[in-house]
Amino acid sequence: MTPYKSEPPLGGSRAHIKSMFPSLVRSEQRVAQLCLDSPETVARMSVADLVARTGTSPATIVRACKNMGFDGFQHLRQVLLRDLGAAARDGLHDGEMGATGEPGSSEHLVTGIFSRAAHDIRGSLGSLDFAAFDAAVKAIRTGGRLVVVANGASLFPAQSLALRFLASGVGCEAPSDIVSQHITAKLLSERDVCIAISDSGMNSFTIGSARIAAERKATVIGVTSYAKSELADLATHTLVAGAEFHSWNDQLPIGNIVQMLVLTALHAAVTADSLDVERARSAVFEEVLHMVENPE
Known part of the structure; x- marks a missing residue:
């Protein structure tokens, strides 16, 4: 089996973490889920902050980072910060890539599906x-x-x-x-x-x-x-x-x-x-x- 790389390309951290998520134990998944839900929060945290937020331990944080393919927590933070900066530069915030038309309309449904798919496809190569x-x-x-x-x-x-x-x-x-x-x-x-x-x-x-x-x-x-x-x-x-x-x-x-x-x-x-x-x-x-x- 070929070794799995641990450095997602620019904009690929979310897809990378998602691809590893099912293989993590429950406590590690809490760490991964916070990275997916609030990457900007995790990027500003210390290990102690993340321990308190996820109800885990320093050892669990380190183990979660390793099992997600990162060298450690600092490596994870660096990748999250890198991708947050790239998203801000390219204007890829959720509010800027949303659907058009009135909520509930066909236009809103169709454009919403296409815009979200286009965004996620760009990030899918991260894994x-x-x-x-x-x-x-x-x-x-x-x-x-x-x-x-x-x-x-x-x-x-x-x-x-x-x-x-x-x-x-x-x-x-x-x-x-x-x-x-x-x-x-x-x-x-x-x-x-x-x-x-x-x-x-x-x-x-x-x-x-x-x-x-x-x-x-x-x-x-x-x-x-x-x-x-x-x-x-x-x-x-x-x-x-x-x-x-x-x-x-x-x-x-x-x-x-x-x-x-x-x-x-x-x-x-x-x-x-x-x-x-x-x-x-x-x-x-x-x-x-x-x-x-x-x-x-």
């Missing part, structure tokens, strides 16, 4: 390890068989990725049922690659296929929202993004937007600067055009 991304790209480019497994809400992004690869001339399988996923994973070898997609990183069916692929010595690329999850633990390379979306409007499948963007970027990086890919795309275009012009 993505680009070294792991590059390693995943190399593994797919140099590997043999390519299989994508996913279930539930992650199934559509998986199917879309497989179609993109096929349309680019890259052989890719994406079985849609659990039995086929497990059988396909069982037939992989150490030259092959399995991309396992699970938003929570805990889907037992997807984990089962990924574990079988890992046992077969295949390279497992895990795509998830959480850096410390079962999928992240067993993956060779883990791509983490999207945890920020779980803090609002859970009835909307907005988290899949980040999955789609990460997978689209993965496909683009794998197929970049390839003459074979360009020839395949041309052939696919001609076939689709023929289908459209000559419907049966």
Whole structure:
């Protein structure tokens, strides 16, 4: 498994903390939650202040910071201050990026969803390890068989990725049922690659296929929202993004937007600067055009 980096990029502290949140114990989660709810408050606090505010201990504060991927409390404060300054500079306060129109109107609803999504997408890369991304790209480019497994809400992004690869001339399988996923994973070898997609990183069916692929010595690329999850633990390379979306409007499948963007970027990086890919795309275009012009 590739090591997880501890320095979120500019503006990425919230997404980074969100991606680590489920792996923290309850007392550590109180520290993390305060960082998410009131980063400006935590940035001005001392360890003693944070202990009093969260009802924890100095040791818990240090442990929480370490488990969130920071060197310690001062490192956490520095990152929070950095991102607060960047937000103030760029005018990204909640009040400045809100919905338009009268509350209760369709305009208010739609613009509110889009403005919040746009803001959160910008921050979602705070948890993505680009070294792991590059390693995943190399593994797919140099590997043999390519299989994508996913279930539930992650199934559509998986199917879309497989179609993109096929349309680019890259052989890719994406079985849609659990039995086929497990059988396909069982037939992989150490030259092959399995991309396992699970938003929570805990889907037992997807984990089962990924574990079988890992046992077969295949390279497992895990795509998830959480850096410390079962999928992240067993993956060779883990791509983490999207945890920020779980803090609002859970009835909307907005988290899949980040999955789609990460997978689209993965496909683009794998197929970049390839003459074979360009020839395949041309052939696919001609076939689709023929289908459209000559419907049966």
